[in-house]
Amino acid sequence: MPATHFIERIQARILDIATIRPHKLSFGAISQQSPVIVQLWLSNGASGFGEAATIGGPSWNEESPESILHAINEHLAPALLGTDGTRAGQALALMDTRCRGNAFAKSAVEMALIDALARTLGVPAWQLLGGKRHESLPLAWTLASGDVQRDLEEAHLRLEQKRHRIFKMKIGARAPEADLAHVSQIARGLEGHATLTVDVNQAWDGNTARRFLPRMIDAGVTLIEQPVAKWNVEALKTLTTALGDRASIMADETVCTPQDAMRLAREQACHVFSLKVAKHGGLLRTRAVAEIAEAADIGWYGGTMLETSLGSAASAHVFSTLGTQHHGCELFGPQLLVDDIVTERMPIVDFELQLPDGPGLGIEIDPERLERFDRARQGLNATHVDLGRRTLTV
Numbered sequence: 039m040p041a042t043h044f045i046e047r048i049q050a051r052i053l054d055i056a057t058i059r060p061h062k063l064s065f066g067a068i069s070q071q072s073p074v075i076v077q078l079w080l081s082n083g084a085s086g087f088g089e090a091a092t093i094g095g096p097s098w099n100e101e102s103p104e105s106i107l108h109a110i111n112e113h114l115a116p117a118l119l120g121t122d123g124t125r126a127g128q129a130l131a132l133m134d135t136r137c138r139g140n141a142f143a144k145s146a147v148e149m150a151l152i153d154a155l156a157r158t159l160g161v162p163a164w165q166l167l168g169g170k171r172h173e174s175l176p177l178a179w180t181l182a183s184g185d186v187q188r189d190l191e192e193a194h195l196r197l198e199q200k201r202h203r204i205f206k207m208k209i210g211a212r213a214p215e216a217d218l219a220h221v222s223q224i225a226r227g228l229e230g231h232a233t234l235t236v237d238v239n240q241a242w243d244g245n246t247a248r249r250f251l252p253r254m255i256d257a258g259v260t261l262i263e264q265p266v267a268k269w270n271v272e273a274l275k276t277l278t279t280a281l282g283d284r285a286s287i288m289a290d291e292t293v294c295t296p297q298d299a300m301r302l303a304r305e306q307a308c309h310v311f312s313l314k315v316a317k318h319g320g321l322l323r324t325r326a327v328a329e330i331a332e333a334a335d336i337g338w339y340g341g342t343m344l345e346t347s348l349g350s351a352a353s354a355h356v357f358s359t360l361g362t363q364h365h366g367c368e369l370f371g372p373q374l375l376v377d378d379i380v381t382e383r384m385p386i387v388d389f390e391l392q393l394p395d396g397p398g399l400g401i402e403i404d405p406e407r408l409e410r411f412d413r414a415r416q417g418l419n420a421t422h423v424d425l426g427r428r429t430l431t432v
């Protein structure tokens with residue numbers, strides 16, 4: 039009989055970490071990330087860490103750091119305490135019965151559980167996720183300062199440093215003509231040295247997308263992310279059919295659950311899925327969505343919610359297990375933050391992120407930094423409940 043290790047304690051907290059510059063998206067600019075960090079202890083003494091980050095509070099989708107913290111403290115942790123921690127799939131099913139939706143909150147808990155389990159077994163998390171198929175992945179950077187000169191300086195520096203040669207531009211906040219001018223200037227400045235993606239973050243209607251995307255492609259863009267609202271699968275499909283021989287259309291906000299993935303696959307409504315551990319509800323469900331992609335001849339891209347090195351490493355573990363039909367990844371969250379919570383970041387060598395080995399998620403959390411960035415400790419919002427020990431931090 040394999041050993042049973044009960045879930046003994048779960049602690050969640052919000053951190054506040056500034057970004058190195060404002061990051062401008064179609065719905066606003068962010069200058070701080072507020073990831074929720076979970077630590078989960080098993081009865082054998084092992085513990086693991088998980089993270090869920092949102093972008094712009096609840097601007098990117100429904101969940102916010104505060105709602106994630108609430109869902110974990112009030113619903114998910116009480117459901118899991120005392121249950122068998124060696125059954126991650128069962129833990130997910132239990133969380134589903136106690137709490138609908140709330141994929142980000144569930145993903146942080148599942149990540150911590152898988153880290154603790156992998157550490158218990160002394161293996162890297164990727165071994166529990168099907169086994170590694172990639173040692174490294176091409177790493178994109180997002181140009182989102184809002185200023186052409188600054189974007190170009192950033193891109194040239196990163197090319198020189200051999201860190202990034204895939205650049206994503208955030209558009210949709212300004213008039214499409216202004217975005218087109220911005221993208222065209224950047225494309226001219228980087229011609230022959232980099233590949234370009236645009237992420238519209240749902241800002242355009244179908245007609246605007248049909249008019250402006252061909253001109254973005256003429257300018258040099260090869261990958262187009264979420265040009266229309268998440269519900270607008272019809273328009274996504276039309277664009278995929280019309281532009282398919284010239285560029286790839288990528289779904290991001292539209293593809294969260296395996297059911298979303300099935301619909302897009304059935305309708306052949308995009309060429310690529312942007313995979314994100316948080317929106318899929320964990321590492322195991324990221325694999326479920328990726329498997330639907332593979333079966334439907336849809337490619338994958340390793341997306342980010344601008345996590346610290348903790349969430350980025352967890353994403354790297356699951357991405358390392360996926361197939362060959364990929365467009366690289368954008369796990370650059372740590373580089374956008376002024377500081378981190380790990381002792382050592384994943385290295386970037388020759389434009390590629392090196393995927394971590396070592397037990398669990400393969401990174402070590404720095405407890406001093408965890409305390410320093412803790413929102414409750416900074417006195418901004420004292421909502422840090424420690425379940426298991428039932429202590430309340432104020």
Ligand code: MUC
Binds near residue numbers: 093239
């Ligand atoms: C998104 O929608 O892809 C990820 C990278 C970035 O720059 O913004 C995010 C959100």
Ligand code: MG
Binds near residue numbers: 239291
């Ligand atoms: Mg996106």
